[in-house]
Amino acid sequence: MALPDWSTIQALKPASLKQLFDQDPARLATLSLDVAGIHFDWSKTHLTSDAVQAFARLAADMGLSARRDALFAGEAINVTEGRAAEHTAERGEGSPESVARARGFHARMRALIDAIEAEALGPVRHILHIGIGGSALGPELLVDALGRDADRYDVAVVSNVDGAALEEALDRFDPQATLIAIASKTFTTTETLLNAESALAWLSGNGVEDPYGRVVALTAAPDKAVEWGVDETRVLPFAESVGGRYSLWSSIGFPAALALGWEAFEEMLEGAAEMDRHFRLTPLDRNAPVLAAFADLYYAQARGCETRATFAYDERLRLLPSYLQQLEMESNGKRVTADGQPVSWPTAPITWGGVGTDAQHAVFQLLHQGTRLVPVEFVGVIEPGHAQGDLHHRQLLLNMFAQGAALMAGKEHQDLARAYPGDRPSSTLLLSDLDPRTLGALLAFYEQRTFVNAVLLGLNPFDQFGVELGKEMARAAEQGGDFDASTSDLIQRAFG
Ligand code: F6P
Numbered sequence: 225m226a227l228p229d230w231s232t233i234q235a236l237k238p239a240s241l242k243q244l245f246d247q248d249p250a251r252l253a254t255l256s257l258d259v260a261g262i263h264f265d266w267s268k269t270h271l272t273s274d275a276v277q278a279f280a281r282l283a284a285d286m287g288l289s290a291r292r293d294a295l296f297a298g299e300a301i302n303v304t305e306g307r308a309a310e311h312t313a314e315r316g317e318g319s320p321e322s323v324a325r326a327r328g329f330h331a332r333m334r335a336l337i338d339a340i341e342a343e344a345l346g347p348v349r350h351i352l353h354i355g356i357g358g359s360a361l362g363p364e365l366l367v368d369a370l371g372r373d374a375d376r377y378d379v380a381v382v383s384n385v386d387g388a389a390l391e392e393a394l395d396r397f398d399p400q401a402t403l404i405a406i407a408s409k410t411f412t413t414t415e416t417l418l419n420a421e422s423a424l425a426w427l428s429g430n431g432v433e434d435p436y437g438r439v440v441a442l443t444a445a446p447d448k449a450v451e452w453g454v455d456e457t458r459v460l461p462f463a464e465s466v467g468g469r470y471s472l473w474s475s476i477g478f479p480a481a482l483a484l485g486w487e488a489f490e491e492m493l494e495g496a497a498e499m500d501r502h503f504r505l506t507p508l509d510r511n512a513p514v515l516a517a518f519a520d521l522y523y524a525q526a527r528g529c530e531t532r533a534t535f536a537y538d539e540r541l542r543l544l545p546s547y548l549q550q551l552e553m554e555s556n557g558k559r560v561t562a563d564g565q566p567v568s569w570p571t572a573p574i575t576w577g578g579v580g581t582d583a584q585h586a587v588f589q590l591l592h593q594g595t596r597l598v599p600v601e602f603v604g605v606i607e608p609g610h611a612q613g614d615l616h617h618r619q620l621l622l623n624m625f626a627q628g629a630a631l632m633a634g635k636e637h638q639d640l641a642r643a644y645p646g647d648r649p650s651s652t653l654l655l656s657d658l659d660p661r662t663l664g665a666l667l668a669f670y671e672q673r674t675f676v677n678a679v680l681l682g683l684n685p686f687d688q689f690g691v692e693l694g695k696e697m698a699r700a701a702e703q704g705g706d707f708d709a710s711t712s713d714l715i716q717r718a719f720g
Contacts, residue, residue, distance in 0.1 A: 251267050311470035358476070367480050405440045517677045533576050542579045556571055562682060581623045601652075
């Protein structure tokens with residue numbers, strides 16, 4: 225397998241951002257584009273035409289086009305686990321067989337949703353979605369972003385095994401009107417199964433006669449769900465080849481499809497498909513996920529940036545940073561190439577972020593004047609998500625734009641403590657509206673950007689062996705296994 229050669233990228237010596245704008249009047253046009261209701265602007269990064277060309281050559285060396293085709297063709301590109309990565313088939317972009325299979329599963333989900341709406345399972349007002357990682361972060365983001373005005377169902381997503389998380393949801397739900405959705409690709413995740421058992425005990429402890437009759441399973445392991453006690457008619461399967469952190473398009477998106485309505489769910493899939501087609505068919509230098517990954521890699525490989533921050537200037541997208549953390553860090557936080565060779569270059573930077581304008585009053589000090597260079601991504605929405613008047617939204621968006629300008633421009637001052645070095649990069653994603661279609665496109669953009677990063681880094685983004693050791697050790701701790709002195713002491717202090 226080809227290994228990435230970063231020497232040309234590292235040899236690039238772009239001028240300062242201010243100079244780059246001065247030198248090239250077409251810079252904004254070259255480094256911005258519009259796809260699927262999203263305006264992308266990388267002009268305030270140090271990407272130049274030379275850099276884009278150098279990255280395009282690296283992409284050719286690393287076989288990006290072939291890997292992209294293999295992804296959409298449903299080839300077994302998850303080489304370490306010997307299977308395809310077929311999340312795009314969920315939105316209609318994949319091999320005919322996998323698209324047909326995904327449509328079959330979606331039809332089954334829709335039929336169950338129709339039955340729930342017809343009260344075939346009794347009255348349902350509350351949906352308790354239990355899952356963790358990819359089985360929680362995606363659906364929770366969808367419901368939080370798009371479901372604020374949806375009053376048909378009250379949805380709670382419970383992931384943490386800390387009983388306080390479950391209790392908070394149970395305290396506000398009516399057991400007689402609660403439906404439990406157990407979301408687990410493997411149906412073996414200990415946190416999810418314990419939360420599910422406790423939720424079931426809560427139903428029966430509160431007089432629900434047939435608690436299992438109120439349970440739906442969302443899983444790629446339907447046999448395990450049936451064995452656990454879920455009736456086969458309420459198991460909503462999805463394909464094993466859909467990875468956990470890429471699964472919100474499948475039956476894992478059930479609470480969103482129910483709470484937002486089937487039409488909205490389909491629009492979200494269509495928006496994602498539009499981004500997929502853009503990714504598949506557009507030349508690299510006008511391709512949004514590709515250009516975003518080029519900027520990511522420039523800062524990681526040539527400028528030594530160890531983190532990258534995303535700030536959502538929209539309360540509806542407050543869960544975006546957590547969602548991105550799993551997507552990017554679980555996919556590309558690796559230290560060996562797809563064929564098992566150790567890497568000698570940094571892989572995924574640490575993804576972090578927050579919500580604007582809150583973050584301006586907490587962490588932006590470091591972005592403006594700290595010693596570390598952090599590429600920043602701003603995400604905003606032109607249409608406000610509230611009826612509080614224009615002043616709020618105007619101030620919100622103007623703050624976002626001003627932060628990007630300030631990071632770039634900096635400010636001189638005799639007193640160094642009051643000086644801003646400037647030349648600090650940011651990119652901006654401006655959504656026309658936060659509707660299901662645009663949100664679908666945004667999330668597909670992030671998935672494909674993660675994929676491009678992986679290909680150029682030489683990684684397989686679709687496995688996650690790094691999470692297993694901790695799970696093994698937790699099981700060993702349950703069984704009283706031997707640990708180091710510190711860990712044994714902590715166990716002893718907590719449990720005697
Ligand atoms: O532990 C990591 C992980 O396997 C994630 O990849 C996954 O999204 C999460 O756990 C939940 O897994 P499952 O959906 O199988 O319960």
